[in-house]
Amino acid sequence: MLNTSKVKYSLRPGLFSGLMSLAGTAMASGDIEFNTDVLDLNDRTNIDLSRFARSGFILPGTYSMVVQVNAQPIAEQSVVFYPPDNDPKGSQACLSPDLVEQLGLKASGAAKLTWWNNGQCLDLQGLPGMEVSGDLATSTLTINLPQAYLEYSDINWDPPSRWDEGVPGLLADYSITAQSNYQNNRGNRNNLSGNGTLGANAGAWRFRADWQGRFERRREGEAKDQKLDWTRYYAYRAIPALKSRLVVGENYLYSDLFDSFRFTGAALSSDENQLPPNLRGYAPEVVGVAKTNAKVVVSQQGRVLYETLVAAGPFRIQDLNDAVSGSLDVRVEEQDGSVHSFQLDTAGVPYLTRPGQVRYKLATGRPSNLQYNGDGDFFGTGEFSWGVSNGWSLFGGGITDNNYHALSVGAGRDLLAFGALSLDVTQSQATVWNERLAGKSYRLQYSKHFEQYDSQITFAGYRFSEKGFLSMSEYLNARHYGLNGELGGRGGENEDGERIDDWKPIGGSKALYTATVNKQFRDLGATVYASYNKQTYWDRPHTQRWNLSVSRYFNVGTVKNMSLSLNIYRTLEYSYKDNGAALTVSLPLGRTGTLSLDAYRAAGDNSFSSRFSDRLDARNSYQLRASDSSASGYLTHMGDQADIDLSASQQSGNSSLGVSARGGGTLTSHGAALHRTNSTGGTRLMVDTGGVPDVPVRGYGSPSRSNAFGKAVISDISSYQRTAASVDLESLPNNVEATQSVTQLTLTEGAIGYRSLDVIAGEKAMAVLRLEDGNSPPFGAQVKNMKQQDTGIVNDDGLVYLSGIQAGGQMAVSWGGAEQCILTLPVVLPADGLTDALQLSCRKTATDQSLPVPPVLSGQPTDTENTSS
Structure with missing residues (x-):
């Protein structure tokens, strides 16, 4: 058997150097004549260079290729190459009607198209300047088109003609958190909570069912808060021609003019996500501080949107859906048993639309509630924004049912270097408990990104509402709970005759202030983030939430990349107050570790702790924390099948253990x-x-x-x-x-x-190929496995470097444009790897019963002449 190193030596000059030194001339579509005298071959008569004989030539057939339009990949698909009528020896890519639809041609360009091969292939002459070429080495079909023929596209955004609806299928996603807490005076408290989605896809339709649940046990045999809710059943699909999204079933009203509420019905609205990235909105952020390893739950009107475990210290949640609008409820459950919560009003950028375009949102149905289902009469709502000119947009809309009517109008202005501004006014009329309320609400919004200063006012807004103004959600709550949350002499029943035993404050909004600011000081290595929300009422105390985060990187002597961060927050909600601050100093320790010293003040208590965080590898990281009265650990694992977080803590006789999986x-x-x-x-x-x-x-x-x-x-x-x-x-x-x-x-x-x-997949090794008559396949012959994947090219004297060697597998050898014979690989491969060249026989048919069974390779040299496979 031949030595591998000698085989590799003879392969290099025989194949690669020889082909690179080919002599001859070639026209653009003409044949190439090779000077085979430059090839270091023993037998120059046994050569097959047909695949190289014409510049860019691809044998007629079907190939899987990545299609590129003006250097931008758009899809991977099967491409057929046919010989054109005027050149039987040539080949030309057939651009099918389905492929042409994905090119993103303008209507004016599509009108010029002509076809050949009975209308199955595009005639390139119909679009002057269009060029198409294939490359089998990279499995790429390159299409160059004048930009004037194409719709708008971006480096990361494609026109609708290239969108992929995917394949039919089922999905089941989940986020689950389990916690076990032991307190000396209360015993064990175990809880399991989670949320998720079941779904099915069929064509363009997406069918979804959302669930959330909680199970809590405090003492042996006693269950508390055992509940599983299916919060939404709905279906939706994209309508690319309208740049819109259709939703039917249980949904939430996502409006730029009116507040959000739950309903059952249908909604058709312009979808910002279908616009280029620079025309889209942004997703809300949730920023806070956890005193210990904690569970953070973000919900809206009782529906859990996000739930996760966070490590002790400041946290920032930035992956909420950008369709979320209205007020969010944030609940931070510490592992020591304490809980603090606050409300966050999401912000929207001013309602501006490109010149000549109209954005709209339509919805109809019946309001519903997670607790008591049906919650009102059928309603209808609609809103629009019209880009009047390059700087102005007009917008407005209305919402109505039998006893509630609201109308809103407004205008937006692009101030160019000074940002964007919008102003709108909403008039509402409502009849609740035989009382008629009416009032106006005024809103001002501003947004600006100061690129030259590395800062951004993400949103600043102000809304003032008259005393008689009710939003739709306030009106719905008033129907159920009564005005201002009082049932006063009505026997504890709402307008629908349902018994009401709970209480909730209703309406009375006066003024709402919101602002979010980001600023980077690159020269100082500092970043500032601030957010502010304040809601005042006509007849009860106001609520307020503000947060300020400052961080800076600096060096001290030989210690580089130290950081200092300060996070201050204040929450005021009716009679509840929560003021807190966290100061952290961090310095690198080791190659990837960080040592942090923390000082906290929350709920009137001061605490000091130290933390060490590091990553074990690209998938695993951990944090250890210790103070004078507690110790905790936090581990994060990014797995192939789930993300898992583990947390454990011990504090003053109380211990806790938590795990979450997503x-x-x-x-x-x-x-x-x-x-x-x-x-x-x-x-x-x-x-x-x-x-x-x-x-x-x-x-x-x-x-x-x-x-x-x-x-x-x-x-x-x-x-x-x-x-x-x-x-x-x-x-x-x-x-x-x-x-x-x-x-x-x-x-x-x-x-x-x-x-x-x-x-x-498979082993790699040198091999010597022999035909049944003892000769070798011609130089340049191709070797492919049964999946038609290239596994080698034959060199001089039948030498080939094979990849993808599978025990007992087969490969085909082709030359002259056709498959000529089949290789059968050994049924057992040596455990210590293929160190010697394989001796393989190439048979005319793989099913020939006279074929000998391939021998078991032992890795020992054998007599080349007596080896048949």
């Missing part, structure tokens, strides 16, 4: 996989590695590895934004090779995308 499962006709996720029910991409397990696939952050069936799911993908998934080549197992490592696509909201990556 993940999901996705099932399609192509396969199934468990995966991590943060946004339940969101958009995701299933990547198929061709049945090869343990392939690292990267979307963002740490890569996920394909499961035992060769499937991996990348979740939390941005809708309507170009997304790339790739094989992490640096982390590939030694016996795996990726011939196609990157794929790109743009998915619609909630879609389950599907893409396959060309991955070859």
Whole structure:
């Protein structure tokens, strides 16, 4: 058997140097004549260079290729190459009608299209300046088009013609938190809480069911707060032609003019996510401080939007959905048993629209409530924004039912260098408990990004409401609870005759102030973040929440990248007050560790502690914290199937243990996989590695590895934004090779995308090929596995470096444009690897019963002449 090192030596000059030194001339579409005298070959008569004989020539057939339009990848799909009528020896890519639709042609360009091959292929002459070329080495079909033919596109955004609705499938996402607390005087308190989404996709439709639950046990055998609610059943889909989103079922009103409330019905609205990124809004942020390892729950009108464990210290939640609007309830449950909560009013940027465009939102149905279902008469609402000119926008809308009417009008102005400003006024009329209330509400909004100063007023707003003004949600609460939360002599029943035993303050809003500011001082290495919310009322105490965060990086002597951060907050809600501050000094320790010294003041108490945080690797990080009266630990693991957080603490005889998991499962006709996720029910991409397990696939952050069936799911993908998934080549197992490592696509909201990556699994080794007559295949012959993946090119005297060698597998050898014979690989491969060249026989048919069984390789040299496979 030949020595591998000698084989590799003869391969280099024979194939690579020889082909690079080819002599001859070639016209753009003419044949190339090779001077084979420059090739270092023993037999110059046994050569097959047909695949290289014409510049850019691709044999007629079907190929899986990534299509690029003006250097931007748009999709991976099958492309057929046909010989054109005027050149039977040539080949030309067939651009099918489905592919042409994805090019994003303007209507004027589409009108010029002509076709050939019975209307199945685009005639390139119909669009002057259009060029198409294929490259099998990179599996790429390159299309160059004059920009005048194309719709608007962005570096990360594609026009609707390129959007992918995904494949049909099922999904189940969850976020679960379990905590166990022991207190000396109260015993054990265990609770399990969570929320999630079940869903199904069919075409463009997304069907979803949201759930949330809580189970708490305080003493043995006694259950408290055991509850499971299905909070929403709904379906939605994108309507690209209208840049809008249709939702039917249980929903929340997401309005730029009116407040949010729950209802059952239908809504059709312009979808900002379908616009280019620079025209979209932003998602709200939740900022606070946790005294200990804590659970943070963000909800709205009783529906849990977000739940997670956070480590002790300042926290900042930035991954809420940007469709959320209105007031959010934030609850921080400390592991020592204390709880503090506050309300946060989400902000919206001024309601501006591009010149000539109209944005709208329409909805109808019946208001509903998680606690008492039906909650009012059928209503209808509509609003719009019209871009009148390059700087002005007019907007307005109305909402009405049998006893409530509201009308709003306003105008917005783009002040260019000075930001954007809008002003609107809303008039409401309501009849509640036989009383008629009417009033106006005025609102002013401002937004500005000062790029030259690295600062941004994300939002600043002011609203003033007259005493008789009621929003829709205040009107609905008044129907149920009574005006100002009093049932006064009405026998404890609401207007619908339902018995009411609880109490809730209603209406009476006077003024609302909101502001959010970001500022970076790059020269000082400092960042400032501030937010302010204040709500005043006509007939009860006001509520207030403000937060200020300041951080700065600096050096002290030889210690680099130290940081100082200060977080101050104040919450005032009716009779509840909570003032707090956290001061942290951090310095690097070790290669990746950080040592922090913390000083807290919360609820009138002072505390001091030290923390050490570090990461074990790219997927695991931890934090240890200690003070004079407590100790705690926090571990975060980013797994392929779920994200897991573990926390434990001990304080003054009280101990606690907590764990949270966030993940999901996705099932399609192509396969199934468990995966991590943060946004339940969101958009995701299933990547198929061709049945090869343990392939690292990267979307963002740490890569996920394909499961035992060769499937991996990348979740939390941005809708309507170009997304790339790739094989992490640096982390590939030694016996795996990726011939196609990157794929790109743009998915619609909630879609389950599907893409396959060309991955070859198996051993690699040199081999010597022999035909049945003892000769070798010609120089330049191709070797492919049964998946039609290229695994090698034959060199001089039948030498070939093969990849993807599987025990007992088969490969095909092709030359002259056709498959000529089949290789059968050994049924058992040596445990210590393939160190010697394989001797393989190439048979005319793989099913020939006379074929001998391939021998078991022992790794020992054998007589080359007597080896048949």
